[in-house]
Amino acid sequence: MIFLSRSKTLSTPTNHPMIINSLTRTIAVVCSVTFLGMVAYAQDKPIKKGLKFTAIPKNINNPYMVIQSGGAMDACKELGIEGKVVGPSETGASAQVPYINTAITQHQNAILIAANDPNALVPYLKKAIGQKITVVTLDSDTLPEGRNVFINQASAEGIGQSLVQTLARQIGSSGDFAILSATPNATNQNTWIKYMQEELKKPEYKDMKLVKIAYGNDEDQKSFTETQGLLQAYPSLKGIISPTSVGIAAAARYISTSPYKGKVALTGLGTPNQLREFVKDGTIKEFELWNPSDVGYLAAYAAAQIASGNIQGKEGETFAAGKLGTRTVGKDGVVLLGPPTVFNADNIDKFNF
Amino acid sequence: MTKELKSSADGHGWMNAFVRSRVGSLVLLIAVLTVLTTALNPRFVSPQSLKDLMLNVSIIALLVLGQTVIILMRQIDLSISSIVGITAFLSGTLFINYPGIPSVAVVLIAVLAGLVLGTVNAALIAWGRIPALITTLGTLYIFRGANYAWVHGRQVNAVNVPGSFLAIGTSTFVGIPLLTWIVLILLVIFAIGLRQYRVGREFYAIGSNPTAAVLAGINVSRRLATGFIVSGAIAGLAGALWLARFGTVDATAAEGIELTVITSTVVGGVAITGGVGTVVGAVLGALLLSVFSSTLVFLRVPSFWQQSFQGAMLLLAIAADAYLAYRHALRSRVKWSHV
């Protein structure tokens, strides 16, 4: 904010009817150099050297999490930060706690975590914050007191709305549909479902009815058999929304080899590589996602900026995020990655993740 | 339970009747459930849902074949889920790394891998004399850990697997999926082997009364080892078929399936104390559990109730088992002792 006052000083000499003598010229030069320096400094506030980050995904064997953590590690490499990915094999509430504690014991500078439970981790993350460790949540949030900022891949409301809108387009805004979710307690899933249900209250969807929420637990075969169950139990089902990459891939695989292909619309959040063949064979018309790698990347940059003392994670602050440009911290410490990309037959070949 | 030995010698008598009654009651239950559900939701017997049902049961039924042999000998094999996970991913990796590899080769390699893992179990149990519960609990952990370490967040996608292989899981012959045909053929082989061949009868003997089996000259160690090696090989085959069925395999494939398999086996009439039961009954047990699950789905029972129902079924099955055995013991005036 100093450079703002500097520019005020800069502009005053030109407003005053003063002779531009050599002293003023020197002052002007000094001021402009300082101003440019300040601007450059603000864009490029240095990241501290020798930082150590720990990324804790929901579980260590989840392919989506692997892409996300990979993005975080790319950012760490760019910034010269020593980063590592550790995590549990299960997605229970308590499973990530030992890794948080280990990060504290190892005197890490930041923890990047996709939370399995919004509440269970808070006491332990608070302990980390108390020890001056930056905590950044990504993909799935905790209570705000447990972290400095939360990297949200896209506005939860936006995701909920666009998923309902996409399905409505495909089934003519009328009919029964179901949601195939991940685990019953996943924060992000439940938030998106909540916004979906909000969107459904609008008058234009009065003929669309949500008949069931099924849980595939982010496991391929469970999602597969749950899809079967949905189609068997609800003969009038017109569509399925699956806001999880494991779920939509399994559902697509089942539907494409069944007589329901083309009759039951399928949409949701998935990766282009997994769903390409199903878009091409007509099982899926449209689906959306962001680049999970970018989420991790942004999280690492945000953590680096906070750990270096450049920002505090308060609303309105901006920070440099490498290839993702300048980012702003929003309300409640949430940083948005941006709107999701919609994939369909026209553009799906352009992406590779 | 000495009565089993007595009747296994002559092949007739109350054991046969007991087994027949179990198989009979299983078939009856399945029929009742089917009729009930179809009346409420005709989609239950549509070709697609029947095909789904058969495919769902097939892999469990396959694993049940191996588990039956083990439980007949009064042992248990908890490690099958980890073996299936490893061989499923192995099959997928073979297709990815060696494009053009014939499906038969992949299946054979998967079976071989399962066989090797089963041999680890066999060695520890038969030679190391570690109780089966502990051994297979340990290998459940070890194999799954190795699987995680190997897979590590990667996965095999259906797009990596040749269509001809996936066809095993989708195409049908005379209305029955190929996968199910494979299991049915193996069922026949196991049923005949256990009934008619000495090897099979020895499995029963070992489970009925291990001491008597040793005195009768049966090489118990060798039979135990054979049982676990066979169980491993079956699990290996199940892994390859898992890939054909689901197309996507990640590190958690088949996790937890061992409890379903054991439940199916016990519900199917194979007593957990050994020496009693048939593979046909066990496979029917798997079918019953599957039909029951499907019924719950069709009746729109919240999926949260499913697990309780499964547990209740197992408890009912073993209670019924014990009651029937008690009644028969009373009738034949044989001393019935709690094992």
Added chain:
Amino acid sequence: MSQSQPSTRRLARRVSWETILALLLLIAVAGGTFLNKDFLTSDNWANLLANFVEIALMALPLSLIVITNDIDLSVASMLGLSSSLLGLLWEYKLAMPLAILICLVVGALCGAFNGFMIVRFRLPSLAVTIGTLALFRGFAYIILGDKAIADFPPEYTGFGIGVIPYTFIPMPFVLFIVLALIFWVVLHHTTIGRSLYAVGGNQTAARFSGVNISRLKMLLFILSGVISALAGIVFTFRFSSSRADNGTGFELSAIAAVFLGGVTVQGGKGTVTGVVLSLLLIGVINNVLTLADVASEILRIVTGSLLIISILLPNLIASTRERLRLMQRQKEIAKLGTASVAK
């Protein structure tokens, strides 16, 4: 440990399984200190001890059950059920002490159900508890569904995550130590404890000695239910989270700890000390490996291998000694034979 031969009994008397465990524990601690300078900090030990407190609690009655030649695989499901019930009761604004009491009673009822099926109907405990594992976990899901209850009062969650002032000992761990001491006294210094060993060793003989086996086993399963419920309550407070899937899979860790602690599958042998030592050993190893950033899958492999080695090694030692004895006997016989021929 298993078939004790005379020579191994001598060895066993000199080097008990507990001693081996204690030695391994020392090695693990030494290794941890060497590998990571932060290992011996009070913070780390607080985490280490708190980490396995629920499994430790469940392992205590489980070891008694295994000594009597039975097993209880439903412990983790009773934990989950108790946790879900606590959350539900709290959501309905029931006073916390009352809610805790109800959860413990429900735990006792679950244990009684197990006991009833196993003792009264004489069903094999392995099969019954596999069934109740699914049944009780299913109840937890029916109660809570996909909800998660948080917002527990800070007096209770403070107990869950707190430590004894001025030390690194977590408060739930103190609960475990107290219970472990009680179990130790009961098992090793009372008649009831002695009769547990008798039942495990030779059930018929125990019955003829006047031990009321049915009552004893029923008591054990009820105890297992109550303590599993207690573990569920501790878990809920430790993580301020009541979920239907809490504790899934814990039973395997508990059983691994019991077997590693020297309690044999055939029953009749094992000590509380051994189980406590094995719990500490597994806890320390887990902690050391996590601090060294070893992947969680390796932890699984290590636990599984420990379990198998804990039985394989004594078996191998026993069979080697037996073979050596045989060889020595044969040599002696041969010597006698030549001596008599020489005469």
